[in-house]
Amino acid sequence: MKIHSHFIPGILGILLLFVHAGCKKEDIPGPPIVVTSGFSDFSLTSITAEGKLKSENGKPVSELGIVWSLSENPDIYANKIVASATTGSFSIVIGGLQPNTKYYFRAFATNSLGTAYGAILPYSTGGVYDADGNSYHIVTIGLQTWMQENLKTTKFNDGSDIPYIIEDAAWAVTPGPSYSWYKHDESSYKNSYGALYNWYAVNSGKLCPEGWHIPSKEEWHTLSISWGDSTNAGGILKETGTDYWISPNTGATNESGFSARPGCFRNVDGSFGQDGYYGYWWTSTTSAETPDYAWCYYLVYNSIKVREQNILLNSGISVRCIKD
Numbered sequence: 001m002k003i004h005s006h007f008i009p010g011i012l013g014i015l016l017l018f019v020h021a022g023c024k025k026e027d028i029p030g031p032p033i034v035v036t037s038g039f040s041d042f043s044l045t046s047i048t049a050e051g052k053l054k055s056e057n058g059k060p061v062s063e064l065g066i067v068w069s070l071s072e073n074p075d076i077y078a079n080k081i082v083a084s085a086t087t088g089s090f091s092i093v094i095g096g097l098q099p100n101t102k103y104y105f106r107a108f109a110t111n112s113l114g115t116a117y118g119a120i121l122p123y124s125t126g127g128v129y130d131a132d133g134n135s136y137h138i139v140t141i142g143l144q145t146w147m148q149e150n151l152k153t154t155k156f157n158d159g160s161d162i163p164y165i166i167e168d169a170a171w172a173v174t175p176g177p178s179y180s181w182y183k184h185d186e187s188s189y190k191n192s193y194g195a196l197y198n199w200y201a202v203n204s205g206k207l208c209p210e211g212w213h214i215p216s217k218e219e220w221h222t223l224s225i226s227w228g229d230s231t232n233a234g235g236i237l238k239e240t241g242t243d244y245w246i247s248p249n250t251g252a253t254n255e256s257g258f259s260a261r262p263g264c265f266r267n268v269d270g271s272f273g274q275d276g277y278y279g280y281w282w283t284s285t286t287s288a289e290t291p292d293y294a295w296c297y298y299l300v301y302n303s304i305k306v307r308e309q310n311i312l313l314n315s316g317i318s319v320r321c322i323k324d
Contacts, residue, residue, distance in 0.1 A: 028058070029057060029058030029059050029113055030057045030058065030059075030113055030114070031057060031109075031110075031111060031113050031114035031115060031116040032053060032054075032055060032056050032057050032059075032061050032064075032109035032110070032111050032116050033053075033054040033055040033057055033109075033116060034051060034052070034053050034054060034064070034107045034108060034109035034116055034117065034118045035051060035052045035054055035107060035118045035119070036049075036050075036051050036105065036106045036107040036117075036118030036119045036120070036121050037050040037051050037052055037089070037107070037118075038050055038121065039105075039121070039123055040091070041093070042137055043135070044099045044125055044135050044137075045095060045096065045097045045098070045099060045125065046093060046094060046095040046096070046097060047093075047094055047097065047105075047123060047125070048091050048092065048093050048094070049066045049068070049091070049092050049094055049105050049107075049121075050089070050090070050091045050092075051064070051065075051066060051083075051089070051090055051091075051092075051107030051118055052088065052089040052090070052107070053086070053087055053088060053089075053090075053109055056087075056111060057111070057113075058113075059111040059112050059113050060086070060111060060112075061086040061087070061109050061110065061111050062086065062110050062111060062112070063082050063086070063108075063109070063110040064082065064083045064085065064086050064087075064090060064107075064108070064109045064110075065080060065081050065082040065083045065090070065092060065107070065108060066080070066081055066083075066092045066094065066105060066106070066107055066108070067079060067080045067105070067106060067107075067108050067117075068094065068103050068104060068105040068106075069103070069104060070101070070102070070103060070104070071104065072104050072120065073104070073120065074104050074105065074106060074120070075108075075115075075117070076108055076110070076115055079094075080108075081094060097125050098125065099125050100124070100125060101124065101125050102122055102123070102124045103122070103123055103124075103125070104120050104121070104122050105120070105121050105122075105123060106118050106119060106120045106121065124138070124140075125137075128147060128209055128212070128321075129209060130151065130152070130153035130155070130157070130208075130209050131153055131155035131156060131157050131158075131159055131209070132152075132153050132154055132155055134152050134153060136148065136149050136151075136321075137149065138323070139256070139257040139258060139259075141223060141226055141256050141257070141258065142222070142223075142226045144219065144222065144223060144322060144323070145322065145323035146215075146223070146258065146320055146321070146322050146323070147212070147320055147321045147322075148257065148258070148259050149194065149259070150193055150194025150195075150261070150263055150281075150318040150319060150320060151194050151195065151197070151207065151208070151318070151319040151320065151321060152190050152191070152194040152195050153195070153207070154179065154195070156177075156204060156206035156207060157206050157207070157208065157209055157210055158206055160206075162177055162178065162179050162197075162201055162207075163176070163177060163178045163179075164178070164179060164180065165178045165179075165180060166180075166184060167270070168269060168270025168271065169270065170270075171198075171266065171268075171269075171270040171314065171316070172268050172269050172270055172314060173314075174198070174200070174314065175200070176200050177197075177198065177200045177201035177204050177207075178197075178198050178200070178201060178316075179195045179196060179197045179198070179201060179316070180195065180196045180266050180316050181195060181196070182196060182263070182264050182266070182272055182275070183272050192244065192261065193244075193261055193262075193263040193264065193318065194263060194318055194319070195318075195319075196263070196264070196265065196266045196316035196317055196318065197282065197316060197317070197318075197319050198313060198314050198315065198316055199282060199294045199313040199314075199315070200313060200314075202214050202282045202284060202294075202319065203284070207319065207321075208319075208321035209321065211323065211324050212321040212322065212323055212324060213284070213321065213322060213324055214282060214283065214284040214319060214321065214322075215283055215284065215320065215321075215322040216283055216284050216285050217283045217284075217285035217295045217308070218285075219283075219322055220281070220283050220295075220297045220308070221308075223237075223258075224237075224297065224306040226256070227256075230305060230306040230307075231304070231305050231306075232251075232304050232305070233304070233305075233306045234251065234299045234300070234303055234304040234305050234306050235250065235251025235252050235253050235304035236253055236254070236255050236256045236258075236304075237254070237256055237258040237260045237299060237306070238251075238252040238253075238254060238260045238279075238299055239252065239254050239259045239260060239261050240252045240253065240254050244261045244262055244276065245261070245262055245276060245301045246262070246276040246277055246301040246302075247301075248301070248302060249301055249302075250301070250302045250303055250304055251303075251304035260279050260299055261279060262274070262275070262276050262277060262278055262279040262299075262301065263279050263280065263281075263317070263318035264276075264277075264278065264279075264280075265278070265280050265315060265316060265317045266315065266316030266317075267315065267316075268312045268314040268315055276301065277300065277301050278298055278299070278300055278301070279298060279299045279318065280296050280297075280298040280311075280317035280318060281296060281297050281298070281317065281318050281319065281320050282294065282296050282317055282318070282319050283295045283296060283297065287310045290310060292312055292313055293310040293311060293312055293313065294310070294311065294313055295308060295309070295310060296308070296309055296310075296311050296315075296317055297309075
């Protein structure tokens, strides 16, 4: 029987319908699906990069890991470390990085049908040291560059010691620079919260490393309005979770990378207070109305607002340095 040519498109359409009905797009094998999860355990020259295999996509995965480079599109022909497993979540320690350098990282996964990549995540290694040799990561927010942790030096940048005062009565009346650890527990609080300094240490001009300084009230204000206004920037500045902040740590996203923690404070009478509830930071700006006071900025566990306050010069609170 002769098939007329005008019937052919109709027959092809029916055949294609059967093909699509029996073989959905998601059933077709292809390269794996992988996610770049993020970073942890930073240092000046190393980082732990994390990823997750979401799907083998029909073919077994032969390699799973992280690639990185100085260029914006790292691939398996750049720097590569392969994870020990080929399924699930994984983390890889990457060492030998250069301080003060921006790198680009992403997860990869390979099967017999090709290599796929997760999202590209940039990270800049830090390179700031205080007079004690403590290292700090840095973060650029708008046009400002900040330390990513609270200051914890026990020395001025000229190498001289900052007086450490334990006695409550002495703390209350000291007319010069001093510092303290929260509850005098250095081992528990130094690395988590940094030191608590009085304003005389701030006003010395020697507290931050060379090339850095205590931010003014205006510089703190600029930070607090980087995302619109100070009524909602607190969540963007606060570290997420409740490892440090008391629940509920309202609105904390830390999308700025500032990683603010509740460093608490030491009152002028020498007592300590509010572990987990508040984070206070000095400015370099004194109060024009009350000469025994200076300005600070603070964040609260149950709010997204950035607040400012005048406090007595003998108060002990945290310090963040900003780049000159």
